[in-house]
Amino acid sequence: MPSPAFHVPDSVEDVVALLAADPTARPLGGGTDLIVQMRSGRLVPGSVVDFKRIAGMTGVRHEGDAFVIGAATPCTALKADAALAAAWPGVVEAANLIGSVQVRNRATMAGNLCNASPAADSVPALVAAGATCVVAGPSGKREVPVQDIPVAPGKTSLAPGEFVVEICLPAKPAGGGDAYLRSTPRTEMDIAVVGAGVSLVLDADGTCTSARVALGAVGPTVVLVEEAGKALVGTKLDDDALAAMSQAVQAASNPIDDKRGSVSYRKAMAGVLARRAVLVAATRAGAKA
Amino acid sequence: MNAPEQMKQFRHVGTRPVRPDGVDKVTGRALYSPDFKAPGMLWGAILRSPHPHARIIAIDTRQAEALAGVKAVATGRDLPTLESLVMHVGEGASDIVDVSHNCLALDKVLYEGHAVAAVAATSPEIAREALALIEVEYEELPFVLGVEEALAEGAPILHDNVFTKGVDPKPDKPSNAAMRVEMGGGDVEGALASAAATVTGRYSLEPVHQGYIEPHACVASWNGDGQAQIWTSSQGHFSVRALTASVLAMPQADIRVTPLEIGGGFGGKTTIYLEPVAMVLSKKSGRPVRLAMTREEVFRATGPAPGAVIDVRLGAAADGTLVAADVEFLYHSGAYTANDAGAGVSSAIGHYRIANTRVVGVEVLCNRPAAKAYRAPGAPQVNFAVESAMDELAGKLGIDPLELRLKNAVVEGDPQTTGLPWGRIGYVECLEAAKAHPHWSAPLGPNQGRGIAGGYWGNYGGPSTVNVSVAEDGTVTVATGSPDIGGSRASMAIMAAEVLDIPYERVRAVVADTASIGVSMVTGGSRTTFATGMATVQAAEEVKRILCERAARIWGVAADQVEWRSGEVTCLDGEKQGQVMSAAAIAGRSFHSGGPIAAVAALSAKGWLPGFGVHICDTEVDPETGHVKIVRYTAIQDVGIAIHPDYVEGQIQGGAAQGIGWALNEAYIYSKDGKLDNAGFLDYRMPVASDLPMIEAVLVEVPNPSHPYGVKGVGEVPIVPPLAAVANAIHAAAGVRLRDLPMAPDRVYAALHPEG
Amino acid sequence: MSKIRVSTTVNGDAAEFLCESGSSLLDVLRDTMGLTGSKEGCGSGDCGACTVVLDGEMVCSCLVLAPEAEGRTIATIEGVAEGSVLHPVQQKFLEHAALQCGFCTPGFIVAAKALLDRNPNPTETEVRYWLAGNLCRCTGYDKIVRAVLDAAAELRQERTPA
Known part of the structure; x- marks a missing residue:
């Protein structure tokens, strides 16, 4: 097993050049997926490109009320940014369900996204929040919606030489609230059997004016269920609206049977978790109990 | 807590003193198996079968041997051919031929992961690279994973030479x-037919792993003269010596473990x-x-511990008196x-106490790793079925449910399954303690329930x-042959200090190697504090006797004119009456008064x-998701006398936690092609700290009259009741x-929502 | 492939080592530097036995590539005690019998100290969730959690001027 070349470039352009030069090269952020895959032999990269030392790659930048999160920012650092945690608690909580504290001190949302696991915890929350990411590549930078990155388990839409440099979260809309819930057999150290991210906006009288519902582990990629959002918009999140939302979620779920869960259980949980997440998000949006 | 009788x-x-090996273990200094290195050491690696069942046609190791840095390659052909011999070392019996073939397969691989070849090289990277160069030609065979499937007509037979033991006459087909093991007596069917109430159920469990955090490791060094050393961690280094020597057909005394x-x-x-x-690779590489x-x-x-399929029928009279039990189970062997x-x-x-019983157990071979002892081996599975019933x-x-158990619980003098009477047991005392415990009557919240x-x-x-042995300054060393897994050095030191009536800190306990102490059985069977403790007490008593004898000699008085009091010898005779001599004073003169003092x-x-143990468990079940939260847990156990109560409680808490894991989430999951699909701590879900509440251990002390300090074994009992609790x-x-473990959220959900 | 030279600070002392790029920090600590207190229970970040503190944050050293340690500061179990004086977390683990086999203990102690360094008064629940990345198979966690809570109490007392 040959050891990969190890690069520590100091600019985004150098990262892009190194990745473009070797199709087996892998960017190294937190390494919590990459190193496990390397050590198990599932992945044998010719080179590893550690981009953490590039200025701006680690940390949260505030642009007005919006947030730009460097691709190497560990999940635990998100909690330390009070404004981010207040604006997007669902996203921050989702990122801080991954692995253990030890893992979250290294793991990043960008890595969680680019590992392209359908069960990635932070991704449904990011998709629900309408997050985008900035991709750097041989032809410059482009900004794409987060949900466009994963295309299949373990596969992304990134072209050779491309990597995610930052994740952008918009300003929290007035009356907005978000939440992410997942189902796992254990309380920690587990992979989502199903995950549900919700972001919604309530107007002054509690009517939902917009809603996004995204699901993890019920398909080959994280799914944005537009019908579920529509079922909530215009309602006061009454039981009928929630039931319609849950039904839309179940209809959009197309999970597999595997060691972590069965089709029927995953479908059932998608509905339950989405409903619970809506209620948490609504509370955060200021809904009266 | 009951007063000792x-x-x-x-x-x-x-x-509850601090254990003597404690500082080494909280500072990272203690040396575990994977920490040990020998000068000039090579790094080995093992090639394992990708197939659950296959015949080995040929193994070509030439390319691996030719790789720079590779110093030895071994296959099953490098182990001696052995005659079948059942050895009773370790925990339970094993045929040495099976042990050998499990270390390195000879003609067939019997499970995915079965070792087929090994290499030793100058670095771990080269060793792994060499494995990839070994070519094994397999003829894949049909495989079987389930116990019922393995017994079905036409199932693939794992061993041509296995004919069901315990069946008379001996079967004519492998x-x-x-x-097959059967016990019981009376008229089970008649009693069930006339019982006021009966229950019938079929239960199933998947194999589970012991889950120790330290992976297996060893270093072996074989000298040119045929003598060898092995450094390894195990539950019994004498068993390692006996088994290794037998597999290699060499004298035990030539191996120092x-x-x-x-x-x-x-x-x-x-x-x-x-x-x-490792020994073969060391011999080949020098x-x-x-x-x-x-x-x-x-x-x-x-x-793993075996999974099982278990059928249970119980019958009782209207007043709750159990009248019949019929239990039949198949265990994954x-x-x-x-x-x-x-x-x-x-x-x-x-x-x-049941008048009419029939209990039948069958060991069933299948294409999974060879089942091995796991804490109370064989008991938790069947207990789950019986205590659920x-x-x-x-x-x-x-x-x-507590009263039903109390009404039928065995007491001293009742016949055991074997017919012999029970000794001074404490099941009733545990049930009474459960009844009196505040947990049993505490209020429950919504969606919560209590089990026992x-x-x-x-x-x-x-x-x-x-x-x-006594040093010249009177301090004492206790050397045992029993590995210390959970504080046994402390309990040995306590018992020796008790005999000698000296401060605990003046006694140090160590675990000696196979060349430095006599044979000792494994730390297993909950035997160490009892049996090694008994030997410690006996040796310490002898040391005390020698110290008295020496003092008498120094004083020039008759041996019966001295007495051991408060850690010193007191003279009872003549003008020296009332004089005392400390162990230090006696030992300091021992070289000139009869020689070193040791026993x-x-x-x-x-x-x-x-x-016996009784566990009370409160769960909260999420009706929408099937998640089960353990809200409160109390484990009550008759421990005889607790030598070091902290470590006794620790055994009970740890056993209960393992049982909870077994009950809720742990299981081997196989893919359709016979391969283990969750071979890691991520998907083999042992409980983490946030999954559990505090586990209250209640020590009931019903002393064992046959042990000098009343000890009963405590380590294994606590994994028995949790599954049913x-x-x-x-x-x-x-x-x-x-009725099927694990009771993971999806299973509970399916039970709650049978409509799907 | 030639080896990579890495300069770090380990337990306060400058330390240099040569490593393969694919080696983990844990491999280097254990096999190159002889610091075998950090254990490998899984090699995949699922057991926490290899927990060390890297630039102030606890991580699984099996999930750090050795060359990543260049210029960084590492604290391992071997540096938790000050000379022969045990840290209160270590002392409380002994007093509460919070270890049985002791193999997971170094990882727990490093993790528990990291918790108390930032949260002097954690609740039982906070302790349990913080330590959820550290597997213990012997104790059922009860005595570990008690030891950590007791160490927190003792540290608070030490910090309070008399």
Whole structure:
């Protein structure tokens, strides 16, 4: 097993050049997926490109009320940014369900996204929040919606030489609230059997004016269920609206049977978790109990 | 806590001093198996079968041997051909031919992960690279994973030479039913037919792993003269020596096994996997060789506890008196004949007085790793079925489940399954303690329920050797042959200090290697504090006698004119009456008054008694998701006398946690092609800290009259009751009876929503 | 492939080592530097036995590539005690019998100290969730959680001027 070349470039352009030069090269952020895959032999990269030392790659930048999160920012650092945690608690909580504290001190949302696991915890929350990411590549930078990155388990839409440099979260809309819930057999150290991210906006009288519902582990990629959002918009999140939302979620779920869960259980949980997440998000949006 | 019966007040027994090996373990200094290195050592690696069942046609190792840095390659052909010999070392019996073939397969691989070849090289990277260069030609064979499938007509037979043991006459065809054990008596069918209430159920469990955090590792160094050293952690270095010597057909005294600190065993480190392979590689290379497993290898190739299919029928009279029990189970034996059925049969219903019983257990071979002992091996599976059935029966009879158990619980003098009378056991005392415990009557919240279950484990005694020696300053060393897995150095030091009536800190306990102390059986069977403790007490008593004799000689008085008081010798005779001589004063003069002061006790401890436990569990079940939260847990156990109560509580808490894991989430998951699909700690879900509440351990002390300090074994009992305690609590919380483990959220959900 | 030279600070002392790029920090600590207190229970970040503190944050050293340690500061179990004086977390683990086999203990102690360094008064639940990345198979966690809570109490007392 040959050891990969190890690069520590100091600019985004150098990262892009190194990745473009070797199709087996892998960017190294937190390494919590990459190193496990390397050590198990599932992945044998010719080179590893550690981009953490590039200025701006680690940390949260505030642009007005919006947030730009460097691709190497560990999940635990998100909690330390009070404004981010207040604006997007669902996203921050989702990122801080991954692995253990030890893992979250290294793991990043960008890595969680680019590992392209359908069960990635932070991704449904990011998709629900309408997050985008900035991709750097041989032809410059482009900004794409987060949900466009994963295309299949373990596969992304990134072209050779491309990597995610930052994740952008918009300003929290007035009356907005978000939440992410997942189902796992254990309380920690587990992979989502199903995950549900919700972001919604309530107007002054509690009517939902917009809603996004995204699901993890019920398909080959994280799914944005537009019908579920529509079922909530215009309602006061009454039981009928929630039931319609849950039904839309179940209809959009197309999970597999595997060691972590069965089709029927995953479908059932998608509905339950989405409903619970809506209620948490609504509370955060200021809904009266 | 009950007052010890007829036991004198102790100075040390029952106290909670810091363990002598503690500082090394909290500072990272203690050396465990994977930490040890020998000068000039090579790094080994093992090639494992990708197939669950296949014939090995050929192994070509030439390319691997040619790789620069590779110093030795070994296959099953490098191990000597052995005659079948059943050895009773470790925990339970094993045929040495099976042990050998499990270390390195010869003609067939019997499970995915079965070792087929090994290399030793100058670096771990080269060793792994060399494995990829070994070419093995396999002829894949049909495989079987399930116990019922393995017994079905036309199932692939694992071994041509296995004919079901325990069946008379001997069958004329080989079978995957390796062994059948039956006990019982009376008229079961008649009693069931006339019972006021009966329950019937079929239960199933998947194999589970012991889950010790330290993977197996060893270093072997074979000298040119045929003598060898092995450094490894195990539950018994004498078993490692005996098994390794037998596999390699060499004299035991030519192997010196040095025990390293052991990072958990729970029964799984009572056998050998790596040592003969490392020895062969060392012999071939002329260098010390280290072999170490990855976590994945631990899951794929080392012993799980058997899964099971269990049928239970119980019958009771209207007043709750049990009248009949019929229990029949199939246990996964894995690749080779395992040992769990016998203990399963004897511990299935032995905690109740039942006139008419039939208990049958069958060991079933299948293409899984060879089952190995796991804490009370064979008992938790069948106990899960029986104690779940007891709960159902209580419901049918309208009797409180604790009262039903109390009404039928065995007491001293009742006949055991074997017919012999029970000794001074404490099941009733545990049930009474449960009834009196505030937990039993505490209010419950919404979606919460309370379950109870009782059970026991027979425990063991057996051979132990202990050397107690006195240094010139009067301090004392206790050397045992029993690996310390959970604080036994502390309990040995306590017992020696108690005998000698000296401060605990003046006694130090060590674990000696196979060349430095006499043979001792494994730390297993909950035997160490009992049996090695008995040897410690005996040797310490002899040291005390020698010290008295020496003092008498120095004083020039008759031996019966001195007495041991408060850690010193007091003279009772003549003008020296009242003079005292300390151990330090006597030992300081020992070279000129009879020689060094030491005593060896080598004994086979008898008089062990079983331990009984009663667990109370509160669960909260999420009706929408099937998630089960353990809200409160109390484990009550008769421990005889607790020598070091902290470590006794620790055994009970740890055993309960393992049982909760078994109940809720742990299981081997196989893919359709016969490969283990969750060979890691991520998907083999052992409980983490946030999954559990505090586990209250309640020590009931019913002393064992056959032990100088009243000890009963405590380590294994606590894994027996949790499976049913959790299942019964789920039933109480959610109204559904789960008969298949694990009771993971999807299973509970399916039970709650049968419509799908 | 030639080896990579890495300069770090380990337990306060400058330390240099040569490593393969694919080696983990844990491999280097254990096999190159002889610091075997950090254990490998899984090699995949699922057991926490290899927990060390890297630039102030606890991580699984099996999930750090050795060359990543260049210029960084590492604290391992071997540096928790000050000379022969045990840290209160270590002392409380002994007093509460919070270890049985002791194999997971170094990882727990490093993790528990990291918790108390930032949260002097954690609740039982906070302790349990913080330590959820550390597997213990012997104790059922009860005595570990008690030891950590007791160490927190003792540290608070030490910090309070008399």
